Amino acid sequence: MNMLTALSIKNYAIIGDVSVEPDTGLNILTGETGAGKSIIIDALGMILGDRANVSMIRKDFSSCEITASFYIKNHNRIFSFLESMGLRAEETLVVKRDFYRDGRTKCFINGAPSTVGMLQSLGEYLVDVHGQHEHQSLIKPETQRLMLDSFGRLDGITEKVSRQFSEFTDIGKRLRELLNSEREREQKLDIYRYQLKEIESASLENFNEEDAVNEFNRLNNAEKLAENASGTYSLLYDSEGSVTEKLGAARRFLENLVSIDGTLAEHLNSLLSAEETLKNVSEDIRSYRDGIEFNPRRLEDLISKTELLKRLKKKYAPTVKDILKYASDIKKEMEFLEHADEAIEELTKDLKSAEQKLKKSALELSKLRLDTAKKLSNDINKELADLGMGKAKFCICVEPEKDEKGGYVYKSFGIDKIEYKISTNPGEEMKPISHVASGGEMSRVMLALKTSLARQDKTPTLIFDEIDAGLSGPMGQAVGKKLKALSDRHQIICITHLAQLASFSDAHFHITKKTIDNRTTISVKRLTDAEKLEEVSRMLGGAVVTKATIKHAEELIKQAK
Template identity: 35%
Template structure:
């Protein structure tokens, strides 16, 4: 519990909490002449589910129960955040802060005012959070299946076009009946055919010179051989020359015979040349499409043949996924209907409990209602899976009517800060057992209420503090006397600089502070006795409630 005169800096406590929990901050909070402002906070997160959430957000699975959070901001406005020495982003720190602490104040947008948080509270109270998580899993499957179906629908035409293209390309390459080394063979034959006339004329001329003309080389060589034969035996050298000429005659005759044979068999076919030109042109076109060589074209052919087979064997179609999606959507609606039914039952139980709390908190005519908008209720609308959220089909709104004759209105639209604070307190008192937020902060919960109601609020805060860490800023002694510990905020000036300090009050100092809160600086012995009596009565009531609670627990076990 924090107390102190107006203006001493109690709001700094809330400001520091907001800062360490990832709230928006500017460099204005850095003290003049300093490089940065730093806030350090230590939390003990004993609840395993809270630890699990913090591990998920931070990405650190080594986190233990004790959490040391540090945040600094320098004069340039740059923030640095750490959790147990490990850096965090501001957004991560904000998410962790929302898990650990809930701040309720006149000018704060409390988490309880948001519909989604109201829905989570209702589910926690009804013990149906696990059902909501099951729904969320199915909902995620529906989203994924819907995306798959849409992708398949968009890709089916593209898939068919690709299959048609691959089939055409395979047919085109197959039709060409390519052979490795074929281009070289065709180019060689083409070169011969392009020079056919020259080849034929040259061969004929050479053949005539060697064999058929009157002075043919063969005839003249025969004469030479015949003449040398008559004298070859006379000298060994002449014999050798004869042998050479005789051999030359045989070779020339053989060459002439080969030329004649080649000439007789040589056949120039213009159609063959045309075929070769067309064949090479076909191969050139295939090379432009599928590869630089016949080897590359054939390799591409084998590759697309495999792809065509894979596409042909794909059995998952948009229609098949649609069938699966229909089954999932039906299951989702079934889960959603079950969630709605259990939420309505929980809401019906919660309303009278909150009504009772409001009456005790000075709103004797206050009425509370949980409004559930669902397609599974009369006139609820469409229950298609596309209208679902991860938490179900339902929209939750807490409604309140603080005054007699007033209409029930959304809690978030209530203008009075004091009324909001009391409704928050009523809800927190009822939901303390299921709300897993470790720390609850109530900023000036005593706004617009008197001392009599302050005592009721003090009792309820004390009850909540049995299961939560409660931090409260108050001006009412009736509330302060129910605190387990009381801290006083003081302000002083030193060297022309203003400082705010927080003092943990001993029992005597606390008595003086309660007396100050009753009458101010003009307190008397009578005021001190009043303060002492208030502290004693608060202690008795707390003790009495604890005894009653223990007896009730014992009887329940029996």
């Protein structure tokens, strides 16, 4: 069975160092009030991506460390999730989270660094926590709808409706903008026309910014360029005692030497080559000098264009390419605005078509919800009967919501108003479950819901944090039977104060709070059969364990088997 196999907690709240190794089946956690049972569940929540609270770090420590191990051999969804995240997938999954007083958090999945968001996503596949205060969320319409859709496995159709609703509202928004803002349209067109004119005046289509910069540098420094080119040419070629003249004289001397001593012929060739190179350089410098352009008007044009480009970059986009793209985009928008009447007609058709599609899907979803509501209501009524509420009647009302004109009210989740109702006594009218006064009744309604939903749920580990709140002992026994049956399909971890429920445990853990060297800490111990008997006896009789309570405990444990 896929399940939580180990939980290690260090320096969290009053916990110094605690390790728990839950078993398959029904795991019961007991202990005196305030012993720290719920703290263990809170710590597990950190592994599942709950928000870290630095005040929960144990006093005098800078950080806390929480590690959980899960056996996931047969959990294909988790394997797929890990692989999609580029993480190693193995039979054992180890999740670790450290958080520090300065607010930092470090998360690891199978040793690989990860994020809190990844822990949250992973946690949805691993553990489902049902707390003693979850009853409040049960009265929320959103929670009721999500539970119904989950039971009916309606993810596909709900996603389709949500997508079609987005398309419908987007088209409606564009249509309203066109219908209600003619003046605004004209204002936009005026702005776009001005912007387009400004961009087009810069003639950027064939403009190369790098070439323009080079040309500007040449024109702006034409006098200096001409002066240096002339000086270079004069020294190399066009002056008395030029480099060319001196190199020619040297060449003639060397020719005389070679005519006498041929060993210097190679040097003569080098000198001839240098003389040819010097001639070519001199000619190129002269051509460059003669081609230098003195064009003040062109320089002014370049300066103006450069300044305009700076303004355009500041106003529209950081590059010429992006400015041209912006111009192209506003041309398309102008065309749309200038043909608003045609657009209104087209959008009206699109809106009608989108509404027809949405209506069809929403009605299909509504029918599926009605069918699902009947099935879930029947299941819950059976569960309530098992929990001592056989005279109660539970139903899920699914009613399409309409406006004053009789049209459907579309929302992202469909058209249905969903409400859970119950009558706890014969002859009483059905009322919203928020009107159920008894905490014990609400606990049993919650457990009935969770039990029914768990049959469809693939989450391996279900945690119940004192879901038996407000229940009497006999009802605790009914809850225990229900959790025991549920543990055939899921690993169950349950915190309880009821001996009747605890007697059903496959593994019983006792949590003790104690003070050592003036520091409060807690310890967790898995009880032997004898210790379990003693603990159930204590839960029945309080601080004093008597022969009568032991006998009663033995009977409870025997009945639970």
